[in-house]
Structures are given as C-alpha cells and as structure tokens.
Amino acid sequence: MTTALPDSPTVPALDKALPAARRAHAQAVASGSVTAALGVLGVALGLSAVFGAPRHLRIGWLLPLVGVIFDLGPLGGFFVAATGAVSIAVGIYAVGYAQREHWARFPLVMLPLFVAAMLLVPAAGSVTTFLLAWELMAAASLVLVLSEHHRAQVRSAGAFYAVMTQLGFAAILLALVVLSAAGGGDAFATIAAGSGGISGGTRTAVFLLTLMGFGSKAGLLPLHAWLPRAHPEAPSPVSALMSAAMVNMGIYGLIRIDLQILGPGPHWWGLTLMVFGALSAVFGVLQASVATDLKRLLAYSTTENMGLVTLALGAATLLSSYGARQVAAMAMTAALLLILAHAAFKTLAFLGAGSVLAATGLRDLDKLGGLARRMPGTTVMFGIAALGASGLPLGAGFVGEWLLLQSLIHSPHENNTLLALTMPLSVGAVALTTGLGIAAMVKAFGVGFLARPRSAAAQAAREAPTSMMAGMALAAAACGVFAVAPAALGPLLKQVLAALPTVGGNEAGPALGAYLRLPGIPGSMSPGLIAVALVVAVLLALGLGRWGLRHRPAAAVVPLWACGADSLSSKMQYTATSFAEPLQRVFDNVLKPETDVEVTHFAESQYLVEKVTYRTLLADPVEQRLYTPVVGAVTAWAHWVRRAHPGSVHLYLAYGALGLLIVLVITR
Amino acid sequence: MSWIAKIGRVGRIVEPADDAPATTVAPPTGVGGSLQLRHVDAGSCNGCELEITGAFCSVYDAERFGARIVASPRHADGLIATGVVTRNMHQPLLNTLKAVPEPRVVIAVGDCACNGGAFARGYGVVGSVADVIPVDVEIPGCPPTPAQIIAALRTVTGR
C-alpha cells in the first residue's frame, strides 16, 4: 500500500523514483551479467585452445584487402582464459557497484565491449586484426576511464592516458608494419614461417619498438606514468580489468612477437628485458610503499609485478640463448604463474578498494581505518589480496616468486661471466621487491582497515552488497587455489610452455604436483603442506597459550593504555604518511619528495603559533625528470616548426605540389 | 679492548644478598620470584626515584630477586608509586592502575606516598597514594635506602 507523499523540491516523489531505480537495477544486472557471460565464454574458449587443437577463423569481408584472421593457439588461449576469469569476477561485482555508484548508461554499455575487445587481442592472427583489436581495447578503456568526466582530475588523467596509449600504439604500429613487410605477409603464421629470413637490423628495430609499445601498456619503466594516474580516477571494476587483464596484453605482445615469432634472440634481448623488468619492479614497489592513495598504491604494485614478469621473461630468453633450456623452462613457468597470480590478487585488491570507495567515498589511506568492524567481509578479502601481493607463504604470489628465484639461482654460471653477474643482481632485485612489497601491503591493510576510523566518512562505512561480495569471493577463491594448490595449474602451464620452443618449451618444466619438484635439480616445495603444517603449528601455539588457564581471573575488555591520559583520539593513530615516513627518508634521493611547512603566527604575538600546515608531495620522479624535459623539447621544436605555417595560401599550395612531386619520385 | 681487562679487574660489585625475609604479600599469581613493576611518579621530588634507580643498578641489583621495572602497565604485576598524589596526577594514577591486569599489587615508596610526608596538606595535593588506591606494601623513609626498598620487594617476590 503506498502513501501519497507531497512533492518537495529536494526529494523526488517516490512514485517517480521507483521505476527509475528499477530501471537502473535492470541495466546494471544486464551489463554485469553480459560481462560475466563473456568472461565464461573467454575461459571456455581459452582452455579449449590450450588443451585442444588451435582454432583458425578468417572473415574476409570485414576488412578490405586483408580480412580479419583469428588464430587461437595455446599461448593466446592462456591469456584469453585469464582475461575471461577476471571478467567473471568483475562482471558479478559490477552489478552491485554500478548501482551503488549510480553509473550512467554509457559506462554500463562500454564495460562488456571492453571485455570483448580484450578477448579479441590474444585471438588475433594477423597484424591488421591485432592492431584493430588493440585500438578497440584502448578506446574502450579510455571511455571507461572517463566515466566520471565531470571531475577535473579524471579529465586530466584521461588526457594523459590517451596520449601515452597512442604513443605506445604508434610504436607498436611501426614495429608490426616493419615486421609484416620483412616477414612477407600479414598473418602471424606467415611471418613466423618466414622469420628466419628477417635481417638482424630489422629484428633489433622490431624488438626495441615492441619493447617500448608493449612495455608501456604493461606498465614498465620508463613509460609507466599513465598507470598511477589513470587507475585511481577510473571506476574500480574498470581499474581491476585494466590492471589484472589489460596490462597482460602488453606482456602477451612481448611474448608473441619477440619470443615466439621472432624466435630465439641474441643475448642482449634477454638482458634488456631483465634490466627493464628489474628497474620497473624496484621502482614500482618503492613508489607503492610510500603512496597514501590506496588505488595509486595498487597501480604501482601492478608496475612492480609486471616488472617481475618481464624479469622472468628476460631470464628465460637469456638462459635459453645460452643453451640452459631446462632452467629457461623454469623461468618461463614462473612468468606464467606470476601473470595468473597477479591477475587473481590484483582483481581482488581493486574490487576491495572499490568496495571501500563505495562505502566511504575515500581513497586516502590517511583518512580510512576502522573498517574491520564495519566491513568485515571486505577486510578479509583485501587481507587475502594483500597477502598475495606481498609474496609471503600462503599468499597467491609466493609460488611464482619461489620458482623465479629458483630459476635464477640455478642458472649455469661456470665460465659465463654475464650470467654470473646478472643472476645475483636479479636475485637481489627480486628479494628487494619482496621486502618493500611487504611494507606496502602492511601499510595498505593495517592503516586502511584496522584500528579506529580516522574520519567521519570511514566511521559511517557499511558493508558492500551481496553481488560485490560474490565477485570478490570468486577472486579470493582463485587466490586460495594459487596459494595452496598450484598443482591444479600444472597441465595448463605445460601446454602453454610447449607452444614456446624458443624459451625452453620442449623441456619438461617443473613438476607441479602435491610437491613442486624442479627437474634435474634438488629442490622442492609444497605450499599445501606448509599451509596445513602452519595451521597445526598455530593450534599448538594456542594450546601453549592456554597453559595456566585455571589460575586466571576472569577476562576483561578494557580501554586502551593511553599513557595515563583518559582516552586516545583517532588523530593520535599513525597514518599512512607517518607509517611510510622512515622508508621515504631512506630513499629520499630517489623519491625526491617536496615538503612545505607553513607556520601562521598570531597577529598579537610573533612568539605564539596559531596554525602549522604541512604539505608533502610525492610526484613520480620519472615523470619529472624524463617526461617534462622531453615534452618541453617537443613543444620547443613545435614552436619552431610553426614558422613554416605563416598563413599564406600560396605557400601551402607550394607545399602540396612539393609533396606530390616527392611521392611521384619515390614510387617510380 | 681495555674494557675486557677492566671488567676482569673490577669483577663483581654487587652487594652480597641477605637472607630472604618472610613473605608478607603473596606473590601475584602464586609464582614466586617474578615481579614486574610499573613506576608511577604521582608528584614526587624524585628523591625516591634516585633510590629506586640505585636499587635496580649494579650495586644492589634488585633483578636477582626477580623484580624488574617495565615500560607498560599491561606488562606489569603492579605499580611502584612514589610521591604524594597531586591533583594533576590523580586521574592518571587511577588510569594506570586500571591498565594493570589482575592480580596486581601496589607498592608505595617513601613517606610522601605512605602518608603525605612533607607535602601532606599542600593546596595541590589530593592525598597519599593509600588515600587514592589500595596499597599492599609501604616503604617508609625520606627517601628509603635501596636496601630497604629491596627488602620490601623481597617480601612480595619471596626470593
């Protein structure tokens, strides 16, 4: 029975609001389910391509001259399946998130389109199809990043992202066009067959250009700056898709073009990949450990993980170019495992951050806190993601990192100075990223979710709706599988490895059973057994703690010890900035923070202070030291070139005639 | 490295221990030989603090009888309070005692803590420690010597 309420200027009449709410609900459900359904399709298609026969499809009429060719092998199938799995979780999550955040119709429509474009990229079988799918993916992601375009920061982040994406695309375009011209065809199969005849100079050019273009998409240094700008401003399901699925496309491009099609490369290819990977990993995790914006922290963590994956790829390439194919297979398996684990825990982390953002409106860790009591489910989910990101045992990322370290330390270094120098440095880099990664994740989880709320918005938080929790639970289940039962991935990894003969694919990789055994090397690990043993040990410790139980007085809940004061205000807690301040001091030569302290005195007396304002800014040093000079140089050059455009029509006609003459001469 | 020679030369400087006095207060929790105390200065002139410091240093070494000063009242079995209770320290003293887990003891050191001493009727004074919280052991003196402090501690630790 409805009661007639008077119309007020601020509250719309209930009878007008209900159908709109129902419509929004229906639209969100539709968008989310289509995304999830596309994800299921992707997983099915990808797995069938990995375990079954590769699939070919040619649609001649879709594009003039070359047509559209789809060619899904085990490698492409792996990435399609990974993207699909991420999309399922994100799709279910988006049902609730879109309603909570009142998404307009356009982002709801673009979300499944974005997923579809991402599924097309690994399936592309020719240069043209690849570039087409790549641009579709980039355009869809740009539109989604600009979902909240009424905010100025979103617009500037979107512009930055657009420029960098197109610069990367230009590099990829150039590389693939050169490759296609040298390889004698448009289809990847044709190029791969003819790759023996490509000259060394062309291969180098293609390698460097693809490293630039695909590396930028994957978030590697120095072209990573779009990641920490675009991810915080994009809606959280989109950030999850971008970080957990789209950056994988950069890695896919590197593997497909440089490792699979161009075949075994010289030593310096592997070395270059390792150098860029290690730099990205260390820089990314360092920035993450001092970031106070939750999503910026997660974005830099993506740079770190993609750096580790690239390091593993580089190690595999370098080792196989020296003939150590078994160890190269181990490194490649580690890279694939790291990609999957990263997809799982990064999805979960961004979905958790989105849940927090939807509940509090805050991304700033300095203002969050106390969410463990108000949002217990989200806290558990984010805790699982943080554990996975930190690379500790029982986390999703542990097995991949373990395998990577094992492959690095078992490289054959006798009589090989290059390996003997690079492998210890790489192990040092990986170990350093693990240490700093722990700091970053402890900060994100401890400051953001534990203790007491640092602001009124955090205090008013309430738990996320069921669909959001369901999406997160799916990602958490994947994290759990990677943490304790990576044996489930054994067959998948074996098949994909077999499709990469140039990085040791013919050799047996590590055996992934109940124990992970290394082939031909004494080394084994069992994450499942560690988990069980740890649970037993913790129970034993709890039992030790119960000794003397009968002598104890009754338990009590008491106020915090405030050093004698009556109570502690929430402002007395450590914030994320203060937590990371010692680390920032240690690395301040790299981070170059800008601090500004402003002291306001009372008008009556210069000796009494009324207010002190402290401002600190941690900009991306690569942006400041590399991009700004480059952009300045390009702008100066552009101003100089403007002199050739005075506005005279006669001059422009002369330019046109000259251009036509040059074209005629060249094409003779 | 002349320190090693010096350590050898100086040797043991701790005073020999007397016989254990009778236990007047049962050790908290019934485990003898372990007493951790949180020191609270409720308004003292610091004379008793110097003597307590002396009691825990190398010459008197209260630690060999199981007593120790700890930083947090949560880690402590009780308070060792000095000084008369001033108005400003009244509530903090109560808060500190509340933060100590049961079972707990309170030891009042010095005349000021026992009965107000020289400051008994001051305008900023609430009273002696015994007026504010229940006291288990009193050590009179202005200030009491470290030997007296240790004798009193031993009546609690039983060692």
Place this chain on the structure above:
Amino acid sequence: MSATTGLAVLATALQVLAVVAGAPLVVGGMRQVRARLEGRAGGGIGQPWRDLRKQLRKQQITPQGTTVVFGFAPAVVAGTTLLIAAILPLIALGSPLDPAADLFGVVGLLFLGTVALTLAGLDTGTAFGGMGSSREITIAAPVEPTLLLAVFALSVPGHSANLAAIVSATADNPGQLVSPGSLLAFVALAIVIIAETGRLPVDNPSTHLELTMIHEAMVLEYAGPKLALVEWASGMRLTVLLGLMANLFLPWGVAGAHPSVLAILIGFVAITLKVAVLAGVLAAGEVFIAKLRYFRIPELLAGSFLLALLAVTASYFFATPTN
C-alpha cells in the same frame, strides 16, 4: 613407516620441544652473561621461565577497538616459529617437512610472523603501536632481501636451496667455509639476525623509553597470556635463528637423514652447545655496543645487503667444485 623415518620424525619432534623449552633458557642465559660482565648477579637462567609461568596465569585482556588481528597475532608469530623449528635441520637432517619448504619458505615464514605482529601493533590504534610497526617494517624491508641473499650464497656450493642439502654439503666439504662467499655471508647473516631479533645495536630489548623502542613498542598493549606467547615467540625466534646460523657454519654433530637414537642424542647435545656458545658470544658483544640512532640502522642494513650481494657473486666466481 620404517624405523628410521620414525626416528627422523622423533628427531623433528625433539627439535620443536627443545626450542619451546630452551628458548627462555637462552634468553635467561644471555641476560646472565650481560649481568655478570656488568658486575651484577642477575636473575638467574630460570628467570624468563618464572616470568612466563606468571604471565600465563594473569588476566586475559582485550583492549577496546582491537580486532581478531590483535588477538591472534601472538599465536601466528609463535606458530610460524614452531613450524620453522620443525623444518630446520637442527638436530637431524631428515625432517619430514624438509622437502616442503626450503630456505625461501623458511625466510617467508619468518616474515609472516613479523607481519602478524606489525599488524597487531597497527591494530591497537595507539601512537606507540603505530610507531613500533612503522620502525619494524622499515627494518624488515632490507632485512628480508639480505637474509635471502646470504643463505642463497651458502646454497650455491650445494646446488640446492633445501636446508638439509646445504648443511650436508657444508659438512662434506668444510673447505668452502673459508671461501670469500661464505665469510661475507657470515657477516651479512650475523647483522640481519641481530636486526631481525631486535638485539643491540639495532634495538635494545630492555629499554623503558618508548621513543627508543622498535619491537617492544608493538607489544606495549599485550598483557598476560598473550604477552607470554609474544615473549616466548621472540625467544624462540632468537633460538631458531642462532641454531640456523650454527648449523650453516658449524654443521658437525648434526644427525643424518636416517638417524639412530645415539645420533639424535649427539645432535641434541651438539646443537645445545652451539646455540649456548653463540648466545653467549652475542650477549658478551652487546656489553660493548651502544644502540645505533634509528636513522643509521638503514645504513647498516644497506651495508649488509651489499655484503650479501658480494657474497653471492663471490660464491659464483670462487666456487670450489664439489662432487
């Protein structure tokens, strides 16, 4: 299950029991060494055991505003340490958990415990808890890579990262202990063990001044049984790390993978002696050092990281060929 596997399991159980029972004695012994060198009498080796028994009988306190993280962190720290005690080849080499976790797993478990305690310090929501957590993490960030690199340097001769293999390789080939890689690794390992267990010059375990605390500041809010577990776990971590150090560099006396009862007893006596000696040397060294200013500790740890990196490179270039 054959008799020798049963004995291996028995040796592992004995290891864990010895660590549980012996950790307070190690702490007490170190305090006694310091006391005697300072001219005092000290509380006796059994003082930490008395303190533990007393703390276990005190009231269980839950501070307002804390969550299960605060409540379970002591058990997690103690549990990870117990698991490490079961994995390490302290008395015998044939622990059933040895194939399950190698040195990377052990280091990871160690830091799982550190992370649990750090989160508990943040969970209290007090200023000192946060301060202790922040300092602990700033130290843990360089300590973990150095620990990994140092033990990795030791694993290069044996071609394996499983600890039993490293220990038996060193026992079979003692000459490599004086190689540059091993010596550098020894120094780096000593520094990180001091940093990880919170001893001088990194952290003063007996300080009362909160602004000088690192580990203590995180546990200021714990009382009674939870405090007992935390203190116990700290002692166990120290014991376990000293035992690891002892068996990596002085592996003689460790029983083999299929030990006999006599070998187990010899292994037990050997590890007890080695840990006692190392603890005594550490305690005696502490008498001569003052605590470093907090912001100099990262310099010390960066130095040890470089030493460990050099150790790995040296062990690559100067590896003595093993069979």
